[in-house]
Amino acid sequence: MAGAAGAPTAVLDVAEVAPGVWVHAGQIGDFSPENGGDLANLGFVIGNRCVAVIDTGGSRRVGAALLAAIRIHTPLPVCFVIATHMHPDHLLGHAAFLGEHPEYVAAARQGKALALRAAGYLQRQQTQLGADAAGSEVVQADHPVAGDATLDLGGRQLQLRAWRTAHTDNDLTVQDSATSALFTGDLLFRTHLPVIDGSLRGWLRVLPELCALARPDAPVIPGHGEVGQGAAAFSPEQAYLQGLATEVRAGLKAGRTLTEVVAASRMPADWSLVDLYHRRNVTAAYAELEWED
């Protein structure tokens, strides 16, 4: 299942993790010419009537390669393209599906959040991918979801839920009624260190509820890292986030400054991309938790 290194080919590798539920494993890393923006796990679910796509990758090319993979497995139209949240590695492939005329689905709060960040996302993607960024654009959702919603694919439904601020303020999860397969977006990271761009406290409050949606024998598809099963898939992330909160609260209680707490933080073991994200997470956690009490 692990994504092979290298720029995305014309057809993405996908695996069927449950009947009619397909997943492409993104590479673990940051945008680079080597990975072409193929960084997030992507998925599609095939119904009797049509197909829903969950996240489209970090460039139009990745999106097009996902569409090519879909076409190997079904001729049915793509009726929904769902973004699990605003981050560019999950949705800059949206434009590859414009010709399918799908409904573009996202959490209701994504519109504003993405609009404020779109220029920066595209600029940086261009800088880091070069030619591989060609044709990418920000496609805003025309089907906003607040709370819960159901999408019918014919013979199976997708249950969508927009969450309170956690990884971002516009996280959306997708669960297939037929197999209980759960697409968590970046509410769940595995292997790849979790990254806070919303609220640490909010995330810790959301996790038990999200975890309760996971069926013991059904696949849990994280935004990054290997597909897991059941509630156990959430344990490492929960431990990391809880440990971060505990450490930063202790620093605050001892009167330590942001600089001191960041400097004293030990790099966590057992995760990838720790150098890139851990100190940043400590900074975000400190700026949030200092307002407690």
Added chain:
Amino acid sequence: MFRPDLLRRCAAPALLLAALCVAPGARASDPEAWNRIRASLFQDRPIEEASGDLLRIDAPNRAEDAAVVPIGLHTGIEQGTQRYVQKSWLIIDQNPSPVAATFTYTADSGRADIETRVRVNEYTLIRVVAELNDGSLHMVSRFVKASGGCSAPAGKDPAEAAANLGRMKVKVDGDVELGKPTLAQLMISHPNDSGLAMDQLSRNYTPAHFVRELQVSYAGKPVLTAEVDISISENPNFRFYFVPRSAGELSVEAIDSKDLRFRTAVHLDPGTNMAASVRPAAGS
């Protein structure tokens, strides 16, 4: 994944490439920005390179989050002696609005030391210029690698930020001794919108809305005033010193760019095992 902090950039693409690809220091030697700032703030007054025991600046070499870069100004002398700092400027050469803050101190400031957090828009020198009571100017600088901090949209959760606008906390940790410089921390819940984050849907920029002035007093006497700007991070945060000479109230007023005023105060009773009671902030 990707790095949110690297996404927050508002400069031209050419500068982005420079920030990413050019060896550190390439833009640090750009004297143009500093020459303009220097001319407007200090005209042709001489500025001495400060020795480390007079003035020091603490900053990370590379920021973890360009929108929240911790900066410390430290002085080696106590206020109220023969030689003291009456004013200091925190300057970020390459930011759209380079003068991040101007602090004015008194003898009751104790120490002219400040810690705060700033936004950094591209690789830049950050400098502190201090004016002593004899009128002389002294400067230190540090190079900081970070980019995009100014155009980052404020707020990971705008709804919550709006609900908490103007909430303030002022804290004094530990025992307070009469006549001794005492460290206080001020926190203000405010988006400090820079006016540089554009909404792609409306093609409008989120209007600038930021804290522009702070007035701190203790027992009715001024301790510190500050003029601050959009380079200060969201939820402005300051650590500073004051000298309590009796029981009294440490009182802060913040005024923002819409002339909203926010106040808070904490009562201190030095020498006793004081229990500080915080009065809720009042807007007007």
